[in-house]
Amino acid sequence: MPAEVTGAAANAGTEPKKYRPSRGPRVAPNEEPAAERARDFRPVDTGFTKADAIAEANRCLDCKKPLCMEGCPVGVHIPQFIEKIREEDWAGALETIKQDNLLPSVCGRVCPQEDQCEGKCILGRKGEPVAIGQLERMLGDMADEVGKAPEVKPKNGKKVAIVGSGPSGIACAGELAREGFDVTVFEAFFTGGGVLTYGIPEFRLPKTIVKREIDSLEQLGVHFEYNSVAGRLFTAEELFDEDGFDALYLAVGAGLPRFLNVPGENLPGVYCANEFLTRTNLMKAYDFPEYDTPIKHGKQVVVFGGGNVAMDAARTALRLGADKVTLAYRRTEAEMPARKAEIHHAKEEGIEFLELVAPIEFTAGEDGFVNAIHLQKMELGEPDDSGRRRPVPIEGETIEIPCDIAITAIGTNANPFAGPASGVEPNKWGYIDTDDNGRTSNPRVWAGGDIVTGAATVILAMGAGKKAAASIKETLLAE
Amino acid sequence: MYKILKKTQFSEKVFEFRVHAPRMAKHAHAGQFLMVRINETGERVPFTFANWNSEEGWIEFIFMVVGKTTECLSKLNEGDEIQDITGPLGCPTEIDGDRVVILGGGVGLAIAYPVARTMCEAGKKVSVIMGARTKDLLILTEQFEALPLENLFITTDDGSMGEKGVVTAPLERLCQAGEVDSAFAVGPVPMMKFSALTCQKYNVPIVASLNPIMVDGTGMCGCCRVEVGGKTKFACVDGPDFDATQVDWDDLAKRQATYRTEEAASMKHYEEECACQQK
Ligand SMILES: Cc1cc2nc3c(=O)[nH]c(=O)nc-3n(C[C@H](O)[C@H](O)[C@H](O)COP(=O)(O)OP(=O)(O)OC[C@H]3O[C@@H](n4cnc5c(N)ncnc54)[C@H](O)[C@@H]3O)c2cc1C
Ligand SMILES: Cc1cc2nc3c(=O)[nH]c(=O)nc-3n(C[C@H](O)[C@H](O)[C@H](O)COP(=O)(O)OP(=O)(O)OC[C@H]3O[C@@H](n4cnc5c(N)ncnc54)[C@H](O)[C@@H]3O)c2cc1C
Ligand code: SF4
Numbered sequence: 001m002p003a004e005v006t007g008a009a010a011n012a013g014t015e016p017k018k019y020r021p022s023r024g025p026r027v028a029p030n031e032e033p034a035a036e037r038a039r040d041f042r043p044v045d046t047g048f049t050k051a052d053a054i055a056e057a058n059r060c061l062d063c064k065k066p067l068c069m070e071g072c073p074v075g076v077h078i079p080q081f082i083e084k085i086r087e088e089d090w091a092g093a094l095e096t097i098k099q100d101n102l103l104p105s106v107c108g109r110v111c112p113q114e115d116q117c118e119g120k121c122i123l124g125r126k127g128e129p130v131a132i133g134q135l136e137r138m139l140g141d142m143a144d145e146v147g148k149a150p151e152v153k154p155k156n157g158k159k160v161a162i163v164g165s166g167p168s169g170i171a172c173a174g175e176l177a178r179e180g181f182d183v184t185v186f187e188a189f190f191t192g193g194g195v196l197t198y199g200i201p202e203f204r205l206p207k208t209i210v211k212r213e214i215d216s217l218e219q220l221g222v223h224f225e226y227n228s229v230a231g232r233l234f235t236a237e238e239l240f241d242e243d244g245f246d247a248l249y250l251a252v253g254a255g256l257p258r259f260l261n262v263p264g265e266n267l268p269g270v271y272c273a274n275e276f277l278t279r280t281n282l283m284k285a286y287d288f289p290e291y292d293t294p295i296k297h298g299k300q301v302v303v304f305g306g307g308n309v310a311m312d313a314a315r316t317a318l319r320l321g322a323d324k325v326t327l328a329y330r331r332t333e334a335e336m337p338a339r340k341a342e343i344h345h346a347k348e349e350g351i352e353f354l355e356l357v358a359p360i361e362f363t364a365g366e367d368g369f370v371n372a373i374h375l376q377k378m379e380l381g382e383p384d385d386s387g388r389r390r391p392v393p394i395e396g397e398t399i400e401i402p403c404d405i406a407i408t409a410i411g412t413n414a415n416p417f418a419g420p421a422s423g424v425e426p427n428k429w430g431y432i433d434t435d436d437n438g439r440t441s442n443p444r445v446w447a448g449g450d451i452v453t454g455a456a457t458v459i460l461a462m463g464a465g466k467k468a469a470a471s472i473k474e475t476l477l478a479e
Numbered sequence: 480m481y482k483i484l485k486k487t488q489f490s491e492k493v494f495e496f497r498v499h500a501p502r503m504a505k506h507a508h509a510g511q512f513l514m515v516r517i518n519e520t521g522e523r524v525p526f527t528f529a530n531w532n533s534e535e536g537w538i539e540f541i542f543m544v545v546g547k548t549t550e551c552l553s554k555l556n557e558g559d560e561i562q563d564i565t566g567p568l569g570c571p572t573e574i575d576g577d578r579v580v581i582l583g584g585g586v587g588l589a590i591a592y593p594v595a596r597t598m599c600e601a602g603k604k605v606s607v608i609m610g611a612r613t614k615d616l617l618i619l620t621e622q623f624e625a626l627p628l629e630n631l632f633i634t635t636d637d638g639s640m641g642e643k644g645v646v647t648a649p650l651e652r653l654c655q656a657g658e659v660d661s662a663f664a665v666g667p668v669p670m671m672k673f674s675a676l677t678c679q680k681y682n683v684p685i686v687a688s689l690n691p692i693m694v695d696g697t698g699m700c701g702c703c704r705v706e707v708g709g710k711t712k713f714a715c716v717d718g719p720d721f722d723a724t725q726v727d728w729d730d731l732a733k734r735q736a737t738y739r740t741e742e743a744a745s746m747k748h749y750e751e752e753c754a755c756q757q758k
């Protein structure tokens with residue numbers, strides 16, 4: 001589709017022609033056929049080409065009062081970067097996003113856009129919103145081609161320790177390194193990225209992208225110390241007193257899995273999604289025995305939950321060779337917290353959805369492995385505190401589904417090392433309390449991401465890292 | 480990378496590695512463990528700290544060859560490097576009372592030894608009961624003998640060494656004589672289970688060091704979950720030591736066996752083609 005001539009650059013010297021948006025349909029993201037992609041770990045879609053991006057950019061109305069920006073938790077200047085796409089100023093477009101969002105390749109792929117930027121886009125009222133996520137992802141992916149090396153200020157002599165290399169830690173590290181701080185990231189695992197590496201699967205977020213972000217931090221001079229469990233290998237006090245750090249940013253996430261507490265939950269074959277995904281993503285169990293870490297390949301798999309983690313586990317099980325994957329949820333699809341795109345992709349790939357059921361027991365076969373999950377049927381009752389209608393059991397109605405693997409994905413709690421790793425006392429739920437700038441009760445310690453908010457989103461974790469970096473900078477440079 | 484400074488072979492299948500890890504050496508405690516990933520394709524496996532020296536900056540662990548990873552590890556030599564070692568993980572062992580009995584069975588002896596040594600160093604009166612199916616599977620006998628112990632009992636199922644039978648027989652005798660303030664057990668599930676029952680009979684507190692399968696060792700995956708006192712606990716962060724009278728042993732035994740088939744396949748694959756084998 002030829003782009004209409006738009007923007008000031010194209011009309012230099014003459015009176016700028018008024019931009020007239022196209023009325024074309026939303027450009028589709030070049031998805032791989034569902035039946036094929038569901039059998040390997042290739043990315044679900046290949047994303048936009050430049051021509052796609054220009055066509056999509058031409059749909060944006062360039063609103064005076066852009067509602068889309070209100071929907072973005074970090075306030076990405078959406079109409080501005082879209083205008084630069086129309087001008088084919090790829091580098092400028094990327095720069096514009098990066099002012100607010102340091103991880104466009106990641107957020108473009110994993111943000112719940114339908115609840116955020118795209119959810120607010122004015123075009124969505126009558127038709128389909130601008131594909132902001134796809135545009136952002138594409139620009140992020142062009143970083144090697146058009147990205148400019150960031151300016152790095154001269155070293156200011158201050159040392160900052162960052163605990164955890166998830167999106168929050170990465171964002172904080174990047175901001176501070178650019179400001180001339182000497183930054184060390186301590187990570188418990190042997191590799192960086194946090195949930196981006198061990199949780200979100202390859203087919204949604206290729207690991208090369210995560211690696212590129214980490215590499216670029218290393219180029220900025222950020223030091224990574226892997227295999228370093230803060231609170232066990234060292235204390236926060238030691239970092240300050242012995243290693244000379246001036247501040248600490250705690251970004252350890254909230255990955256401690258919750259359990260259903262029903263009989264049979266500990267049977268072999270019953271996984272918690274974190275284990276299932278960690279074995280696959282981080283330890284590459286899909287390539288066993290080339291890689292040493294084993295995983296069970298179920299033929300009939302039942303996943304319990306309705307969030308992104310449940311979708312990822314279900315689709316991973318499919319890719320490991322399951323014949324049938326059932327996703328069981330205690331409310332209905334409308335209440336599922338997962339991204340709409342994931343629900344759509346999961347269904348397209350053949351995952352069966354079973355609504356309004358709650359697990360009551362896992363039972364085992366003669367071999368001792370799980371062979372069925374027993375479910376209580378539910379119906380929706382009165383709305384609860386969150387405004388969602390509460391599921392209530394329908395007395396006496398239970399069903400049994402045979403399975404050789406069951407996976408639970410019902411949420412997580414605070415990381416157990418938050419206290420010892422930061423020297424800050426967690427609140428009664430195990431999370432760390434901070435002010436708006438990420439400051440904790442200890443004047444040397446900041447915290448952000450899931451360990452402050454509870455399990456949330458990549459963009460919020462990233463935003464918190466950025467905010468804390470600004471506050472750390474202000475505080476340390478004033479000393 | 481973690482350099483192997485020293486390799487000691489205790490018997491055909493039992494080795495000790497001393498590894499350069501200064502920070503870990505400063506923070507290790509008896510009963511805590513580390514996780515090893517030998518190389519890029521390796522699995523993460525836990526081993527208990529056997530010894531450490533913060534001045535010289537090294538830690539040691541003892542392992543018995545039981546499968547692919549430990550086999551592969553045993554082929555490494557002084558000067559070689561292990562790609563990843565993470566630790567210290569888990570909570571330190573705490574044993575109350577002055578007169579303690581340490582029970583170790585099979586591979587568990589590798590874990591029991593550092594605990595016994597630290598208890599001796601702490602000035603406690605330590606008795607050790609070693610158990611194995613047969614003589615060849617008894618490990619670290621000399622090392623235990625070298626400790627200043629009150630008593631050292633050896634039992635084998637087939638009577639090929641020490642007394643014929645299981646560890647609970649000497650345990651029962653000590654309990655009966657009122658010579659035990661508390662006990663610590665590590666080994667196969669039945670051995671820990673019956674040690675717990677014996678102690679319970681005499682109202683002697685007993686701690687067991689549980690060894691479920693682990694992946695991350697930091698409380699993130701839930702693989703190591705065990706039922707203790709009707710509650711789900713994570714052995715890697717809440718343990719590995721728990722009140723042995725409260726553990727759901729059947730649950731633990733079943734979970735430990737989850738990957739039997741895969742473990743055998745891994746070993747077979749390794750024997751056929753693993754690169755480090757040829758080294
Ligand atoms: C399977 C899955 C799918 C998801 N999908 C989406 C999605 O589609 N969209 C979205 O927006 N969000 C999604 N999320 C949520 C999102 O990933 C998280 O909100 C986000 O990663 C939180 O970032 P963080 O930096 O706070 O923590 P994390 O990403 O959890 O990173 C914490 C890091 O700290 C390390 N660490 C922990 N303890 C220590 C210690 N003691 N010492 C050193 N290091 C330590 C951990 O190993 C980890 O690397 C998903 C989460 C999961 C699990
Ligand atoms: C907290 C803890 C401390 C330990 N300390 C020691 C020690 O000091 N010395 C020692 O020799 N052994 C120790 N072990 C046991 C040791 O981890 C296993 O022997 C080792 O993982 C076997 O790996 P493999 O590949 O050689 O054998 P495999 O053939 O893979 O497995 C053999 C058996 O080892 C166990 N095992 C396998 N993989 C794991 C895993 N990822 N995590 C835990 N257990 C596993 C299973 O019960 C399995 O049946 C400890 C285990 C735990 C949980
Ligand atoms: S960061 Fe997320 S919410 Fe913000 S514009 Fe980008 S995709 Fe939308």
Ligand code: SF4
Nearest residue numbers: 060061063068121122
């Ligand atoms: S709300 Fe939609 S149409 Fe308006 S500026 Fe934002 S993206 Fe463009």
Ligand code: FES
Nearest residue numbers: 696698700701715
């Ligand atoms: S090993 Fe993963 S939670 Fe304990």
